[in-house]
Amino acid sequence: MTAIAASLRAVGVLAVVGALLDPGCAQARRPTLDVAFAGDVADEVRAQELARIAAEVPWATVMDARRTSVGNGSPSTALRVVVGDAAPVLADLQARSAAIAWQATTPSLAFTSVHAPARAVSGTRADVSVNIGDVPAATRVLRVVVTDAVTGREQGHAELTRAASDTRVGVSVVVPWLATRVGEQRLRVVASAPGNDSVRPSPPGDVIVDVRPATVRVDVLEARPTWAARFARLALSAVAGVDLQTEVRVAPGIAARTSSPESGPTARHRDADVLLVGGVDALTSGDVTRLEAGVRERGQALVLLMDEAPGTGPWRRLWPDFSASIHSVPTPAIGRVGGHAWKVREWLDVPLSTRGTPLAFLESSAAPIVIGRAVGAGRVVLVTALDAWRWRADTDVAFAAGWRALVQSLGADVPPEVATTAWVSGRGRARTLQVDVAARPDLLRTGNPSVTADVGSPRQAMLMHQVEAGRWRGAVRVGAAENGPLVVQARAGTTVVRQAQASVDVTPSALVASWDDVARHQEAHGRLAAGREARSAAMRPLRESLRPSDADRWFVTRTWWFAGLALCALGAEWILRRLAGAR
Template sequence: MRAVRAALRVAGIAGIIGGLMDPGCTQARRPVLDVEVMPGVPDADARVARLAASSPWADVRRADESGAVGGRRASARVVLGDPAAVLASLRDRGAALALRAAGEALSIVSVRAPVQAAVGARVDVTAMVTDLPRRHGRVRVRLLDGATGTAVAVAESGDADPLRPAVSIEVPWVPARPGQVRLRAVAEWMGDGQVRSSSPADVDVHVRDIALAVDVLEARPSWGARFARLALDGARRVDVRNETRVAPGLVTGTDLQPRPATSRDVAGITLVGGVDALTTRDVARLKTAVQDRGHTVVLILDEVPGPGPWTSLWPHPLGATRTSGATMVARIGRHAWHVREWIEPRPATDARPLAYFDEGTPVLWGRPIGAGRVVMVTALDAWRWRADEDADFAGGWRALLTSLALDQPSPLSLRAWLGHSGDGQVVGLAVTAAPGVAVDAVEVTPVEAVEGWPASVPLWSGRPGQWRGTAPWPADRRIHLAARARRGGRVVAEDAAVIQVSPPALVAGWPDVVRHQAESGALAAGEAEAPRALSALRAALDAPAGERRYVTRTWWYAAIVITALGLEWILRRLQRER
């Protein structure tokens, strides 16, 4: 028994001395790869497991498993998903390797929409969809309100050609409310649930609740001006007045005196027929409206006009009349005018085409004068073919006038954006009054109370007619703002804006990801090429520092020493020894 006790005592004491003198040994440490799987990618755990199996030289974990692998920090970040989501993540935080998720998935590489739109007027949003499956099928694009997620429009393509790399889909949308509207486009492959929908793609459109004040002046009876006026009958938010001079001293219609001032967003447009019969007084009044008040004058030609006062509105010489035996199609927005007779004005440095025939010949021209613009319609007989089956004479005129109205500045324009200052993130505000709008004071207020915001945002004046201000960064929500300009205590102009706090969804394709990674000196590959990409990543990574390990500082070593000394003490007590 004494020998056993001695052996236990020697083992315990040797263990203590060994723990004090243990130099330790260096053990190689494997790198840790943090894999972040983007939302919308199915079987995320299985994909991470496949990456781990193809890289036995590293410890692979999902990005949200930060406690794994001994709590060690990642040696490299790997992002896996569809192109748009991957690029958005890379812009926030770089990654050594970007992997495109395997499987069929659509991508939206561009979304185009007008910068401005009018309430109640159709807008065409065009989405370019790529990465189509190599088989016949149809693509559907849904437009959602980016704030509420509710669907606002949908359109489908025809049967997609398996050999086509992309398809362009136009989605018609009619804005229902003014302000900054964020549209979110999502592309879906119809009839096959195995094809993933695209990542969302956002586009912002500023919608104006604009009204049209249209005056139609026929200096002499003109079929073109008359049918243009009739095309506006029943149009929403269009107030039409007309004056027709049937003969000297004989006038029908209303007196086209200047309209009373209003705080609403109203665009002034004058349609002029029989331009060669305009008087000097007519031209002076029209030029004043264009130059000083930013109105638009549309000259509707029915023949090559002779010389007269009208040439101060369009001083450039006109070309000869052109005729065609076949119908020519002019595109006014999405609408077709059928034309067989037109004038080709000679090129001028300050005139530019606004609309074309399908063959590329201009049919509408515009030139700026002061704050406004003069537009010339050179299609002489579009009204004559308005009843043709494929023609939309009335729709063309409504689209044209809406476009011209949106080109006119609002009496008061409010813009809001998210920015930075010395104190952090803020909301920047800019208010601009249009030329000719006399203003004493401007105020910007949230339509609904916002935590941390004053009831009225303080503004300071910069240039004449311009004001700036800042407000605290709001919580994650949309904020409706109203701006009012006052003169003599009366509101003379107003506007509204909507702040969308969250950033818009990125629009991108895989080439954009590859380009971003190349510029950053990082790697990008498809998930199928992951083993080769991981091998390249291994070569690019710095060797992790070795880890020194001490055998005598493990729990099992301590248990052996304590057990040996404890047994020796128990045996001594049993033999009644100290």
């Protein structure tokens, strides 16, 4: 009994001494990684990535955030990990921080850009250009498919085979597309690596193209007979998609007028899209006033065909600062008009100060042979090639095809009577749909015009205010404007004189990013990014940061069970002594 009491007394004394010394020992932590997946990730890919992370960090507990969110939850000290491709991971990080950004092991192709013409003419080719990023070096074949986003039907595709030495991360592919359906058409683009199951297809990219009707209304006026205007007129005659009407003045007061069968009985009262004028120095003041009004107010494209260096005259009002000299070469030079070859030996060299926007060049000297300039709602175009018609029958040129392509492109750019532009601005709850409406000047003559706009389905009215003559602007919060039609009505008093409709897509644009962007974002916030390469090196700083420090020391003498042990030992020793009759 005495020996037991002595032992208990020694334990109690040692406990008191230990409490006075208050020693601490290092305590190793086993961190918990709460893994979240960014983007649409299949279950089998989730399982594979979780297994890879667990193998890479055996010193940590790996948990799936999707399961812990509906279960007991992860510990409050868990470190958040985001797994996926660069763009969805960066979008997730911008919304909520994470200790680690982990790049998905199975690579996925991604679009850095998708380009298509804003407008195209039905029945003509329009190229869809895409830039693909994050292309693995071992990928040899890339396939890009363009489909109709509504029907799912394939519209075109292109394949690119890379050489073994080609290790570029970014690749450009052009997909030819034939516009066939008139109206707004949403195209969906997807890139894949055929025969390579280790590379996932890209997320789809959408682009909207406004497909205009194929028929272009063209009026040809020869103020005096010229070879340039004659053969341009013949190149456009009897051509599907060109509604042609001509007037040739052969003598004072005598003119020959013709029209294509498609024009119909109301041909004389229609508004042409494109006006071709030859013999410009013979235009009267009345001709110029009428042509200028068509360009400025109705947005027509006026093409002036040069056959020599014209002198002064009323036509100068159409290009006030015109000055040029004839330039010639011994052998014909090749120029490209609408992608088609023309031969030119003489052309007007227009000084740089008077130029507008060059639309076609000579390949050898880069001298412009078609020049455009905006005038009012439309534009005036100079064709400065003087003798391209001489080689119209050569097999290596396409004189007629060049003219058809030029008038088709000019006709597609003629503004509608009511032009509507819609875009989304702001972020988060501040995102708003902005709508800008411009009425063609000739529509303003209806008297006190106004504009109303409805958006979405069901329709919600927008408040439009006039910012200048012929232009209105309005805005509505995106939460109240879902994807749907935008209907704009131009009114004269209470009467609707014109109506325009467009599709509105308020879906946020997909973020485009590479893994370098993710790494820079994490570095700026003092966090880690683990790419596919050298993951162990990327994770090493995390392991180092979790090594025990003074703040992580465990003080056993400050625990309740240590105090209980000391009290029990001293209490038991006192009881034994009382039982033995000792004091």
